[in-house]
Amino acid sequence: xxxxxxxxxxxxxxxxxxxxxxxxxxAAEDLDSDQRRGTFIDPNDSRTSLAEWAxxxxxxxxxxxxxxxxxDHYLDQHILPAFGRLALDxxxxxxxxxxxxxxxxxxxxxxxxxxxxxMSLLLTAAVEERMIAINPIQGLRMAEPRxxxxxxxxxxxxxxxxxxxxDQVLAIADRIHLLGGRPAQVMVIxxxxxxxxxxxxxxxxxxxxxxxxxxxxxxxxxxxxHEVGARLWLGPPKTDAAARRIDLPPFLIVLLREVIDSHxxxxxxxxxxxxxxxxxxxARRLWRPACDGDPSRKWPFILPxxxxxxxxxxxxxxxxxxxxxxALKYERMGHRMPGIAGVYSHVTDPMRQKLGDRLEQRWTTLxxxxxxxx
Numbered sequence: 001x002x003x004x005x006x007x008x009x010x011x012x013x014x015x016x017x018x019x020x021x022x023x024x025x026x027a028a029e030d031l032d033s034d035q036r037r038g039t040f041i042d043p044n045d046s047r048t049s050l051a052e053w054a055x056x057x058x059x060x061x062x063x064x065x066x067x068x069x070x071x072d073h074y075l076d077q078h079i080l081p082a083f084g085r086l087a088l089d090x091x092x093x094x095x096x097x098x099x100x101x102x103x104x105x106x107x108x109x110x111x112x113x114x115x116x117x118x119m120s121l122l123l124t125a126a127v128e129e130r131m132i133a134i135n136p137i138q139g140l141r142m143a144e145p146r147x148x149x150x151x152x153x154x155x156x157x158x159x160x161x162x163x164x165x166x167d168q169v170l171a172i173a174d175r176i177h178l179l180g181g182r183p184a185q186v187m188v189i190x191x192x193x194x195x196x197x198x199x200x201x202x203x204x205x206x207x208x209x210x211x212x213x214x215x216x217x218x219x220x221x222x223x224x225x226h227e228v229g230a231r232l233w234l235g236p237p238k239t240d241a242a243a244r245r246i247d248l249p250p251f252l253i254v255l256l257r258e259v260i261d262s263h264x265x266x267x268x269x270x271x272x273x274x275x276x277x278x279x280x281x282x283a284r285r286l287w288r289p290a291c292d293g294d295p296s297r298k299w300p301f302i303l304p305x306x307x308x309x310x311x312x313x314x315x316x317x318x319x320x321x322x323x324x325x326x327a328l329k330y331e332r333m334g335h336r337m338p339g340i341a342g343v344y345s346h347v348t349d350p351m352r353q354k355l356g357d358r359l360e361q362r363w364t365t366l367x368x369x370x371x372x373x374x
Contacts, residue, residue, distance in 0.1 A: 247356055291306045
């Protein structure tokens with residue numbers, strides 16, 4: 001009888017075989033459990049590149065045309081050049097955070113936040129499709145950079161987005177008149193006394209100016225000028241409620257008629273060379289020197305850091321000060337009135353008349369006070 005060779009004590013090959021079989025069985029059981037629970041992630045899906053996934057995602061993520069244009073710009077100009085070749089499971093939070101910090105050196109905080117938010121949206125959609133287990137940048141936020149207090153500047157002027165007073169609006173508008181002409185001055189005054197958004201006022205068509213009837217109309221189809229990257233186009237305003245009637249005080253009717261009669265362009269407010277306004281150009285050439293001051297012209301600051309959107313905040317504050325009814329305030333600002341009040345509150349002609357009278361009175365008070373101080 002031939003005896004089996006005795007396994008030397010240092011030979012553990014059979015142990016390894018048994019161990020690997022045990023591990024394989026455990027892995028198979030885990031895989032089966034994941035499949036039953038619906039948590040199984042196919043490695044082939046995880047290896048899909050971000051560019052491939054973005055291409056699929058764009059086809060099914062339906063948004064407004066302006067939002068789609070913004071998403072396309074963020075993807076094509078920023079996200080895909082940086083991460084498009086990486087597989088979904090290769091994207092690391094630390095790498096995205098470092099990349100976002102680099103973007104912050106070149107772009108505004110709001111733009112960088114928008115870019116990072118879109119990338120997170122894309123990865124969350126991949127999680128929902130079970131292509132990756134987690135979104136590695138979930139909750140990633142770009143913090144506001146810390147600033148040092150300037151003791152010689154009023155606290156109102158160091159706010160994140162300082163809101164101009166009515167007197168400051170007129171002072172800013174006067175400087176913009178010197179820098180960009182009378183139409184640009186009237187555009188600032190119109191924004192401050194109507195609460196129109198940037199896109200609504202730069203996209204305002206002459207055909208939507210019903211001056212004989214005393215109001216403007218924000219058209220639901222092409223009432224706003226949209227801008228993404230180098231592209232400009234007319235399209236719908238921000239929301240359905242933004243398509244609205246905006247009543248005008250008498251002084252503003254006079255100013256708007258003056259601008260409308262001064263050129264043949266379909267839009268009311270255009271550049272001196274007859275083109276649509278671009279937000280960045282207007283800010284750099286007109287708005288920033290007017291608000292922040294200009295040493296070459298010996299202009300001190302009026303309201304450093306203020307943005308054009310602050311005129312909309314100014315208008316809402318002015319409506320509160322003038323005691324305008326909520327129903328008319330919501331309509332004028334292009335917002336939908338929430339709750340049951342939105343069902344039972346309605347705008348009446350006496351409300352509109354009171355608004356026009358009080359805005360006219362505010363304008364008269366401002367201009368008289370300004371004339372007396374000059």
